Amino acid sequence: MYVATLLSSPATPRLESATVEALRNAWGGGAAIWLNPGIAAEFTLDTLPGNQWQVWEEMQVLGIDLAIQPAAGRRKRMLLADMDSTMIGQECIDELADEAGVGAYVAGITARAMNGELEFEEALRERVALLKGLESGVIAKVLAERISFTPGGRELIATMKANGGYAALVSGGFTAFTGHVAQALGFDEHRANTLHMADGLLAGTVAEPILGREAKVRALEEISARLGITAGDVMAVGDGANDLGMLGRAGAGVALHAKPAVAAQCDLRINHGDLTALLYLQGYSVDEFVNM
Numbered sequence: 001m002y003v004a005t006l007l008s009s010p011a012t013p014r015l016e017s018a019t020v021e022a023l024r025n026a027w028g029g030g031a032a033i034w035l036n037p038g039i040a041a042e043f044t045l046d047t048l049p050g051n052q053w054q055v056w057e058e059m060q061v062l063g064i065d066l067a068i069q070p071a072a073g074r075r076k077r078m079l080l081a082d083m084d085s086t087m088i089g090q091e092c093i094d095e096l097a098d099e100a101g102v103g104a105y106v107a108g109i110t111a112r113a114m115n116g117e118l119e120f121e122e123a124l125r126e127r128v129a130l131l132k133g134l135e136s137g138v139i140a141k142v143l144a145e146r147i148s149f150t151p152g153g154r155e156l157i158a159t160m161k162a163n164g165g166y167a168a169l170v171s172g173g174f175t176a177f178t179g180h181v182a183q184a185l186g187f188d189e190h191r192a193n194t195l196h197m198a199d200g201l202l203a204g205t206v207a208e209p210i211l212g213r214e215a216k217v218r219a220l221e222e223i224s225a226r227l228g229i230t231a232g233d234v235m236a237v238g239d240g241a242n243d244l245g246m247l248g249r250a251g252a253g254v255a256l257h258a259k260p261a262v263a264a265q266c267d268l269r270i271n272h273g274d275l276t277a278l279l280y281l282q283g284y285s286v287d288e289f290v291n292m
Helices: 017-027 052-061 092-099 103-114 120-129 138-145 153-162 175-185 213-227 241-249 277-281
Strands: 002-008 033-036 040-045 064-070 078-081 166-174 189-193 195-198 201-206 234-238 252-256 268-270
Touching: 002 017, 002 277, 017 040, 040 277, 052 064, 064 268, 064 277, 078 153, 078 213, 092 103, 092 120, 092 138, 092 166, 103 120, 103 241, 120 201, 138 175, 153 166, 153 175, 153 277, 166 175, 166 213, 175 189, 189 213, 213 234, 213 241, 234 241, 234 277, 241 252, 252 277, 268 277
Parallel strands: 078 166, 078 234, 166 189, 234 252, 252 268
Antiparallel strands: 002 040, 002 064, 033 040, 195 201
């Protein structure tokens, strides 16, 4: 048994009953259940439709995300989330680089690394080196003035935790940012890279070994083992190439507004919805959301 979920952006609801019913009838699905009128609906399927991705493309044109997954075990016991461009709307290293006067150059490297065109660890070393001499106080300034939380993050974490879940933030970015974000959003723990500092200035280096793609997979395995759950009990979310390992390993790997090369390798793709989409994918209705 499978579940098909249709979603649109909560900011611009576009999901109409006619669209849901037409697809349900075409695929011979069960009765449509509205998780949030105009925003999210689902129905069951006995088998996977052969034209899933053709329909997915058609839905994308309408501003609607479509996901199909096994019905059993949809509600996960752990959230493993990337930070930059996932839980927050920015890439922290790009914002620091902008303060250092090399923003455009570093942003270009970041984009290529996140799309899998560059080796992550070496690209991070190169970008951090360009921050050498930047006052450490700039980090607090960036956090206060440049960082915004992705809509739905607080509800996602609070709802999963209220239902016995655990939330871990695992980033290829820096602990100077993950500590703040984890506390603000309600994560249970966080892991990231550590920037070296000396005399109140960024040293231009980062602690080794660098937390990259494989380290995120290890985090998934270590934390789930500690909690006594399996990888199948985990929902992972990310947007970059360094997230692909954990997205593929988790029971539900969600590519959220991901780079094209990343989304192409994931079955669960959210391009229009916000982080509450991850709750709808688990079958939560808006009435079940917990607000922090």
